[in-house]
Amino acid sequence: MKYKVIVRVVLKPSVLDPQGAAIERALTAMGNKGIDSVRVGKIIEIVLEGPDEKTVFDKVNIWSDELLANPNMETYSLIVEPIA
Amino acid sequence: MKYKVIVRVVLKPSVLDPQGAAIERALTAMGNKGIDSVRVGKIIEIVLEGPDEKTVFDKVNIWSDELLANPNMETYSLIVEPIA
Structure with missing residues (x-):
């Protein structure tokens, strides 16, 4: 069975996000109002073989800890979906 | 009313993704098998004020075209969710 796992890695809220701040400033400079925050x-996106959703989730969870995310500055969340 | 809009920007499938290829190679080097692809x-994530979901969606859709995504190499999708 094949699964697609989406790992979403975002900076912790306490960490300054200069790229987001730059986008916010650009949007405001384009004349837009009412923007609260941009991060x-x-x-x-990982496509992989696996026996079931739980096993795949646990495996990618370990990868996220060990490789994909920086636990000091970032948090992550996973979505596992089977591919027909 | 406040809304959170999540803009997901990914490379078109035909565009080479060296960062994804590097992660795939690293995971394989860590002894993992059965990985089909990594992108x-x-x-x-934009938090902004707006009158309703449709207006907010249309607005951020224009921003994505004009600023956030590179239409030559990337595609994007939007999710709009109201914030309580």
Whole structure:
């Protein structure tokens, strides 16, 4: 069975996000109002083989800890979806 | 009313993704098998004021076209959720 796992990695709220601040400033400079905040993160889409959703989730959870996210500055969340 | 809009920007499938390839290689080097593909994209979370979901969606859709995504190499999708 194949699964697609989406790992969403975002900076912790306490960490300054200069890229997000730059986008916010650009949008405001374009004449837009009412923007409260802009934060930028990354998304990693992994397609892999696995026996079931739980096993796949646990495996990618370990990868996120060990490789994909920086636990000092970032948090992450996972979505696992089976591929037909 | 406040809304949170999540803009997910990913490279078109035809565009080479060296960052994704590097992660795939690293995971394989860590002894993992059965990985089909890894693609890396970015996520932009915008919190803003707006009258209703449709207006907010249309507005951020224009921003994505004009500023957030590179239409030559990337595609994007939007999720709008009201904030209580």
